Structure formats: structure tokens, C-alpha cells
Amino acid sequence: MWTRNWCIAATKSFTSQLVILYKIVQRLSNNKITINFENFSTSILKILENTTKIQQIAKELKEISDIYILGRGINYPIAIETALKLKELTYIHAKGIAGGELKHGPLALMDSNVFVIIINPNDSTYLDTLTSAREIKARGAKIIGVSDIESDVYDYWIEMPKIDEVLYPISEIIPLQLLSYYAALEKNTDPDYPRNLAKSVTVK
Numbered sequence: 001m002w003t004r005n006w007c008i009a010a011t012k013s014f015t016s017q018l019v020i021l022y023k024i025v026q027r028l029s030n031n032k033i034t035i036n037f038e039n040f041s042t043s044i045l046k047i048l049e050n051t052t053k054i055q056q057i058a059k060e061l062k063e064i065s066d067i068y069i070l071g072r073g074i075n076y077p078i079a080i081e082t083a084l085k086l087k088e089l090t091y092i093h094a095k096g097i098a099g100g101e102l103k104h105g106p107l108a109l110m111d112s113n114v115f116v117i118i119i120n121p122n123d124s125t126y127l128d129t130l131t132s133a134r135e136i137k138a139r140g141a142k143i144i145g146v147s148d149i150e151s152d153v154y155d156y157w158i159e160m161p162k163i164d165e166v167l168y169p170i171s172e173i174i175p176l177q178l179l180s181y182y183a184a185l186e187k188n189t190d191p192d193y194p195r196n197l198a199k200s201v202t203v204k
Contacts, residue, residue, distance in 0.1 A: 043161035058182035072099030089184035112140035
């Protein structure tokens, strides 16, 4: 996805692993779980063809020092991966939060100086996650919603394609990788060569 071959952030590695896992699941289920990769590819292409809104949101992250990413259920690992990319590329303090743990500590950190990315596709976790978003916004934090449904609780909305629920994780990570990339450019950091990191570890 990035412009050079040596991409330390390994965005292509992560998305490729997800696709391979989907293919393994499909094969192990004897195709009882079917995934239309062609339709899915078309949906992702639409995200890549129009990144203007993501670039505009990235400008809002230029001066912030803390950002939290909330995901529930199958979306939580994507929250963790997004936090990693933001830390690596922008040097913003970022942390993934499990939706069910919001009131057990993270809610105390929410104030007007904080941005929170809410990963909230229209799946079985949608309403619970929307409730969490409202609780966070009530504390003054700015909300970036990543969803296939727009909501008035979001200060900024990154639209996801409407696809099969099982494919939501990979359709979430693509725009969030782009957000990390453009936020890095806004902060004048090199997204291909994050400071203090290496593609492979050669010393213990």
C-alpha cells in the first residue's frame, strides 16, 4: 500500500494474513462458509479510489497527543492493530480498547483533548458499541466512527462498504491503515521508515 518496497509498518503483511485466514476457513468448512472475494475486492477498491475524506480527518490528528481505538468482539484485534500503526507511523500515543472494558478504566481517560476511533460495523455488536460511543462523547472526546452506517454521535465518519459480516475486519483495517499513513504525512514523518524500528531484528 505504501510507496516503497521496504515498508517497516508491514501493512501488506497484515492484510495478506487476513485474506489467507479467510481462505483457510473456507477450505476447512468444505465451502460451507463461502466468501465472494471478487465482490469484496471491488468494495475495497472503492475505498482506495476515494481517500479525500480520510485525508481530511488525518489533518485533525496532527496536533493531538492521545488517541484510543475501540472495538468489540471480532473488531477488537483491528483496534489493536490500528493503535500499533498509529504509534509506529505518527508517534501519537495510541491504545486499542475492548468495548466491554470501557468502564473498567479507559472511560476515566476521556476528555476534550482525546480522539477516539470507534470501529462499529453493522454486526451483532453495533448497538452496544454505539452506546459506548455516546458515553465517550459525553465526556468531551472527539469521535471518529468507522462504520457502514452514519450516526450523529460521530464527529467524523469513515464509511465502510456494506459487506458480509465475516469480512468486516479486513474492510476496517484498510481505511485505518490509510488514516495512519496520511496522519504521518501531516506530521512530516516518513511512514516507510519509522524511527527506532527495523524490518527484521538482527540483534538481541
